[in-house]
Amino acid sequence: MAILTFIGAGQMASALTFPTFENGHEIRLVGTPLDREIIDQLRKDNYHINLKRTLHDGIKYYQVEEMEEAIQGADVILGGVSSFGVDWWADEVLPKLNKDVPIITVTKGMIDLENGDMITYPDYWQSKPAGKELNFNAIGGPCTSYELADHDDSWVAFCGHDIETLRYLKQIFETSYYHISLSTDVKGVEFSVALKNAYALGVTLAVGLAEKREGIGKVHYNSQAALFGEGVCEMRKLLKLAGAGADNIVYGAGDLYVTVFGGRTRKIGTLLGRGLSFDEAMAKLKGVTLESIVIATRTARAVRNLAANGKADLKDYPLLMHVDEIINQGKPVNIPWTAFETEYVGE
Ligand SMILES: NC(=O)C1=CN([C@@H]2O[C@H](COP(=O)(O)OP(=O)(O)OC[C@H]3O[C@@H](n4cnc5c(N)ncnc54)[C@H](OP(=O)(O)O)[C@@H]3O)[C@@H](O)[C@H]2O)C=CC1
Ligand SMILES: O=C(CO)COP(=O)(O)O
Numbered sequence: 065m066a067i068l069t070f071i072g073a074g075q076m077a078s079a080l081t082f083p084t085f086e087n088g089h090e091i092r093l094v095g096t097p098l099d100r101e102i103i104d105q106l107r108k109d110n111y112h113i114n115l116k117r118t119l120h121d122g123i124k125y126y127q128v129e130e131m132e133e134a135i136q137g138a139d140v141i142l143g144g145v146s147s148f149g150v151d152w153w154a155d156e157v158l159p160k161l162n163k164d165v166p167i168i169t170v171t172k173g174m175i176d177l178e179n180g181d182m183i184t185y186p187d188y189w190q191s192k193p194a195g196k197e198l199n200f201n202a203i204g205g206p207c208t209s210y211e212l213a214d215h216d217d218s219w220v221a222f223c224g225h226d227i228e229t230l231r232y233l234k235q236i237f238e239t240s241y242y243h244i245s246l247s248t249d250v251k252g253v254e255f256s257v258a259l260k261n262a263y264a265l266g267v268t269l270a271v272g273l274a275e276k277r278e279g280i281g282k283v284h285y286n287s288q289a290a291l292f293g294e295g296v297c298e299m300r301k302l303l304k305l306a307g308a309g310a311d312n313i314v315y316g317a318g319d320l321y322v323t324v325f326g327g328r329t330r331k332i333g334t335l336l337g338r339g340l341s342f343d344e345a346m347a348k349l350k351g352v353t354l355e356s357i358v359i360a361t362r363t364a365r366a367v368r369n370l371a372a373n374g375k376a377d378l379k380d381y382p383l384l385m386h387v388d389e390i391i392n393q394g395k396p397v398n399i400p401w402t403a404f405e406t407e408y409v410g411e
Pocket of ligand 2: 172205206207208209322323326327328330353355
């Protein structure tokens with residue numbers, strides 16, 4: 065049995081208590097300053113008010129001021145914040161961690177630098193003085209929290225620089241329904257699953273466009289599939305541009321699929337496709353975790369910066385550029401269909 069301390073009691077970290085608790089480990093779930101109500105309710109009856117599932121009886125719950133007690137004696141630390149909590153995690157959590165205890169984080173995203181370089185969250189945390197000596201690992205791949213809690217079969221990738229640590233983590237987390245590949249290509253896994261959030265917004269514009277034409281609830285798949293194909297194509301190019309292994313597209317494409325059908329990003333793409341302005345759509349979704357906006361903005365900015373230095377061609381990313389125009393320049397949805405067309409002539 066190992067002692068696992070999860071810091072951040074959002075939906076994904078809380079869903080991961082299912083495989084790990086069922087494997088017989090001691091689970092300590094610590095809330096962020098924003099998770100107070102979640103922890104209060106869990107302490108009463110194990111019910112998670114955002115995940116909308118009852119967690120296993122026996123999990124230990126901690127408010128943020130009890131974090132140090134929860135970290136004492138832990139064998140693994142799991143980071144559960146979203147992109148919006150990355151700096152809180154860097155400032156408030158990293159200084160309390162021990163270099164001999166592996167860390168695994170669920171946060172999907174990346175940070176772009178002024179020169180257009182893109183860095184993963186594990187690399188960002190490692191660049192902090194308190195993170196220098198820590199052993200960061202991360203989870204990527206298609207896995208909605210509520211479906212994991214329901215024991216639907218899920219296949220993800222654990223990535224990190226040390227394969228022995230990854231193997232150790234895998235035997236702690238893996239169950240008959242939570243399947244884990246391992247990869248030391250951290251950039252590849254992390255970028256792939258970060259990018260899917262930008263493109264999930266792009267694909268789900270088609271959901272809203274069909275509803276705008278034919279009424280709410282009307283579904284068409286041709287247009288969604290066309291945007292999905294273009295999205296995967298652009299993600300693959302972006303992986304190469306960022307210096308990451310393009311084979312990792314397998315995790316990003318799977319993640320794009322699940323997010324289009326079951327993720328929160330579907331909500332914003334659909335509203336924009338129906339014709340709401342960006343501000344109207346955001347107002348309707350107040351309180352929903354929408355990382356797609358952050359990732360699309362950062363990715364488009366990185367590509368524009370690289371293009372300005374002759375290292376990228378904006379014409380290779382028409383869907384990303386259009387998503388950026390919609391969310392950052394207030395432009396209406398007008399899918400650039402002809403920009404997706406290609407011509408291939410064999411040898
Ligand atoms: N690796 C994987 O397999 C998967 C990863 N994910 C990713 O996991 C991450 C978390 O997702 P999920 O749990 O669903 O999201 P939630 O919104 O449920 O949880 C986010 C967590 O981050 C905290 N947080 C948000 N903003 C701040 C802040 N400014 N300071 C401190 N803490 C903050 C939240 O507090 P509060 O609850 O109050 O907002 C909460 O603890 C995301 O990056 C998501 O993309 C999602 C699915 C699968
Ligand atoms: O990352 C996810 C599934 O793998 C969930 O995506 P959303 O944040 O859009 O819900």
